Amino acid sequence: MQIDRHCDFHMHTSYSDGTGSIEDMTEAAISVGLRQITITDHMPLPFATYYAMEREQIQTYRREISAAQRRYSNRLQIKMGLEMEYIETISPWIEEICGLGWDSLICSIHYLPGDGQMRLVNGSLTEFNALYELHGRDGHKLCRTYYETLQAGYATGLFNIAGHLDVINKYNSANIYFDEDSTWYRSLVDDTLESIKQQGMSLEINTGGFNHPKSQQYPNRWIIDRALAKRIPLVLSSDAHNPQSVGQHFNTTGSW
Secondary structure, three states, X not given: OOOOOOEEOOEOOOOOOOOOOHHHHHHHHHHOOOOEEEEXXXXXXXXXXXXXXXXXXXXXXXXXXXXXXXXXXXOOEEEEEEEEEOOHHHHHHHHHHHOOOOOEEEEEOOEEEXXXXXXXXXXXXXXXXXXXXXXXXXXXXXXXXXXXXXXXXXXXXXXXXXXXXXXXXXXXXXXXXXXXXXXXXXXXXXXXXXXXXXOOOEEEEEHHHHHOOOOOOEOOHHHHHHHHHOOOOEEEEOOEOOHHHOOOOOOOOOOO
């Protein structure tokens, strides 16, 4: 498999839940030999979260990235993007933000609805357990909600990269919540990959997963193989939230 290890398509700055400025992340990318990065802070949301950009910051964010593009033009290609949250009930909000014009828009699921509020899929173990309980401790039901929500997001045609596809398995070591080898699970993933293909999207290999409990990239190797068989383009993403993590694990061998 050929993949460009000198491009990082997913990172966060202090505009959302990162700790570095746009300049900090840019300088870090240059220091590790990258040729291209995409700044993809979490999109603003119409409700309070600890990680999303504030809506009133979005134009400042865009201007600062544009300034960095000019300032570093002879050293690094910088793309302007966002990591989008697909939530059907806020579709007009999402469409308005997408309509501002971006180089890259990642479609990810962090929240799923439950018990009258949004519950984190990839937050703490306590948060995941609460979501699991709300799905009747039924891993099949939870996975179906997650992957079908992703498919609905892709079907909008608004996005060009599928983010951390199987992050639902973050705490699923030893298949304690659901069986990742089961026919029903693999069928859900296959249907989701087909949605990605139909929309002409790319699939990210997210190396931030090496810092999570299962210590592996998202998605799993077998999913990468299925994506390759479907001729879905792959891009490499660190999901860095600080300058030290830009390009993290890009040279890890034996995983993709």
